[in-house]
Amino acid sequence: MVQDLAFGGWSGILIMIVYGLIMLLIGFLTFLKNKNVRESNDEYYLGGRGLSVMVLxxxxYATQYSGNTIIGYAPTGYRMGFEWLQSVTFMILVIGGYLLFAPRLYVLGKKFKFITPTDWLEKRFRSKGITILGSILMLYGLGNYLLEQFVAVGQGVAGLTGGTIPYQVGVVFFIIIMLIYSWLGGMRSVAYTDTMQGIxxxxxxxxLLVGSIVYFGGLPTATDYMQAYAPEKLGVPESNGIVGWFSMLLLVFIGASIYPHAIQRIFAAKSVKTLKKSFTAMVWMPFITTGVVFIVGIIGINAFPGLDTFESEKLVGMMANVIASQNALFYWAMVLLFGGIIAAIISTADSVLLTFSSIISKDLYGRYINPNATEPKQIFVGKIIxxxxxxxxxxxxxxxPATLYQIFVLKFELLVQIAPAFILGLYWKRLHTKSVFVGMIVGTILSAAMTFANYTPFGIFSGLWGLFINLVICVVGSLLFTVSRSEEEAVDKVIGL
Known part of the structure; x- marks a missing residue:
C-alpha cells in the first residue's frame, strides 16, 4: 500500500486532477469519433476489432502490470530476497500461457464473431451448464480482481496526497471518472487510456530505479549487506519452498493467461499478425518492469534494514520520500511516479469492469434472461449492472467482514478450473462435454474446500489440486465415453479450421 508519502500534498492533488481530466478527455473524444459505440456489442466491447499493435x-501491458506490481512486488522482494526472482519468471510464463491458445482462439473469434470468453464455451460445447458455470467462475474472478483495484487506488491516492484526500474520496473520485469514460467510449476509451497509463x-x-541506484547504491551494495547481515536472502529455498515456488509459477502460468479481460483483448486485435507482434513486445516487459521492481526491493534491504512485514509494505513510499527530498527534479519525478501507479491501477480496473459487464449483459441477460433484447439494450443493461x-x-x-478474506484469496484457485475447457477444447475434438462440466464442478468444490480448510498438501496451491482432479475427470471421461458422430462433426466445424 502507499502511505505516509510526505512529498504529496497539493502537488499530489494536482497530479490526480490532471490524470482524471486526461482520462475524461480521452473518453469524450472517443465518443465523438465513434458515436455508434452504443449500438453494437462488437464496437462497445471490442472497439470494432481494430486495435493496432501499439494500442493492443x-x-x-497496463492490464497485466497493475500499479500493485510496483507497490506490492518490491516489498515482497525485500522480505524474500533473491527467491523473489520468481516474479520475473511467472510474468514470462504468462506470455507462454497466452501463446498456448491465443492465436488459434483469435482466428475462431473472428470467424464466429465472439465478443466474450463465454461465447467460445457456448460455441464449442453447446452446453447450458458449462456456459453458466464458466460465466460464474469468470465473474467471481473479475469481481475479486476489481475489488483489489478499488482498495489499492484508495490507498494510493491517500498516500500520494499525504492524506489530504482521504481513502474513500480517492476511490469514489476515480471510480466515477472510470465509469464515465468507459460508458462513453467502451473498449476504445479503455484501450486509449491504458496506453497513456502504461507509458x-x-x-x-x-x-524509481535510477533514483534508488543514485541514492541507495546498486545491487552490489545491497548484496554485500545481505551477505553480512541476511545471508538467508541470498540462498535457494528449502525443498518445501521450491515446491511452493513451482506451484506459484504453474498457477500464474495458467490462471493469469486465461483472465477473461485478457481473452477479450485477444478478440479486439486488428489481425492475428497484430496480436503476435503485441505478444512479442510483451515478452520483454517482465525484465523491464517486474525485473526492475525486483531490483528496487533488493536495494531496499540495504536502504531500510530490519523492517517487519507491516513496515516493509511501505517500502516504495519510504524510498520515494528520500529520493524526492534530494532535488526538485526527483521530487516531481516521484510525484509523477505515484500518479502513474494510480493510473495503472485504474487501467486494470476499467478493463476488468468492461469484461464483467459484457459477460452479464450479453452472456447471461442476452442469452438466457431476455434473448430478444437488442444489442443497445444489452449494452445499457451491462452499464447499469x-x-x-x-x-x-x-x-x-x-x-x-473478516470471513470474506478466504473468499477473496480464491481468485486464481477457482478461475483456473475453466482452463481445460478453454485450452483442451481448442485442440481435442473428442473432449466429452459432460466430463468437462463435471470436472469444472468437482475442481471448483475441491479448491474452495481446501482453501477454506487452509489445506495445501506438499505446499501445492489448492487450485492446482482442483485443476488436477478436474483434468483427470475431463481426460478419463473423454476416453471412456464416446462422442456421437454428429457431435464430432459439429465440433469439427468449430475447431477444424
Missing amino acids: FFTF ALLIGVFV GIISVAILLVIAWYP
Missing part, C-alpha cells in the same frame, strides 16, 4: 500492446507506469518504474456491482464492491471494500 499497451492495453495488455506513465513504464517511465515511473525507471525513474456494472454500476450496481461497483457500488456493492465499494461497500465490501470499506467494511469487509
